[in-house]
């Protein structure tokens with residue numbers, strides 16, 4: 457049997473450290489606060505935003521929720537970001553993605569002050585990540601590295617295959633792995649012979665959003681598998697649940713796997729809180 461990496465327990469441990477850091481900041485008169493902006497009424501986004509706000513409360517962190525209509529227009533959203541950028545009581549800003557059609561996500565993310573960009577999506581932070589220095593790092597990749605660190609001490613020379621090349625998961629996690637001197641292959645929809653490429657991997661990070669894409673025969677015995685994918689499916693009995701990108705029941709020969717739910721997802725939110733504390737700490741300096 458492969459080990460199941462417990463993302464919920466690791467997220468809880470990280471959030472306990474965050475709660476201590478929040479308490480220390482408060483003692484110094486700083487009330488670390490995250491602003492979450494949701495545009496439109498997408499039900500999945502609504503659930504995520506509510507979860508983020510409730511996790512802020514649990515660690516004693518302040519939160520501000522700003523909801524805007526899907527048809528609010530790009531300028532109104534940019535104005536809202538300017539206001540949050542200028543507000544000294546706000547330390548982190550997150551604009552929930554995806555944005556409704558008609559709003560240019562690139563322009564919106566460019567507007568967030570890099571020092572408050574706790575998602576790490578602003579070009580300044582993307583640049584800092586790719587040169588290996590001191591920016592804010594995207595939450596999901598940061599969480600993935602912590603999960604991997606629980607089973608791997610030395611990444612040097614390991615073959616890592618990242619499935620998916622998005623700006624929010626695939627590309628930034630590849631950068632973090634390169635920084636540790638892994639040999640990183642980033643794959644996508646046009647990649648040829650993906651099963652063969654995957655079979656050479658010591659570590660697979662599956663972030664395609666394709667349920668059960670990674671099959672048992674894709675995985676070398678002893679490989680470590682991080683399942684980032686989240687796809688909501690409805691069972692024959694009408695119940696809704698989420699599934700990952702890996703056929704986990706075929707992965708008994710792996711060394712360790714992350715579950716869905718309870719793997720990368722909880723770590724993403726815990727890292728969002730820790731990034732907000734980091735932004736608040738840096739705002740003092």
Ligand SMILES: NC(=O)C1=CN([C@@H]2O[C@H](COP(=O)(O)OP(=O)(O)OC[C@H]3O[C@@H](n4cnc5c(N)ncnc54)[C@H](OP(=O)(O)O)[C@@H]3O)[C@@H](O)[C@H]2O)C=CC1
Nearest residue numbers: 620621622625644645663664665666684685686720721724
């Ligand atoms: N647990 C968490 O905290 C988070 C989970 N997610 C989940 O992770 C998944 C990926 O998210 P995100 O990166 O935003 O998604 P995107 O849709 O932006 O990117 C998906 C990537 O996977 C590639 N891809 C899609 N299908 C296949 C396939 N069959 N074979 C090979 N490559 C494929 C795409 O290729 P191409 O570029 O060529 O189209 C693309 O590069 C989603 O399920 C999302 O819900 C996302 C963020 C956080």
Ligand SMILES: Nc1nc(=O)c2c([nH]1)NC[C@@H]1CN(c3ccc(C(=O)N[C@@H](CCC(=O)O)C(=O)O)cc3)C=[N+]21
Nearest residue numbers: 550551552553554575595698717718719721722724725
């Ligand atoms: N600006 C922005 N930043 C993001 O980080 C961002 C975003 N937009 N848009 C959507 C994606 C997705 N994402 C998740 C966060 C937590 C879980 C999570 O907590 N998952 C739990 C529960 C899932 C469930 O039960 O629905 C789990 O996997 O166990 C999942 C997915 C952040 N994203």
Ligand SMILES: [Mg+2]
Nearest residue numbers: 621622623644
């Ligand atoms: Mg894409």
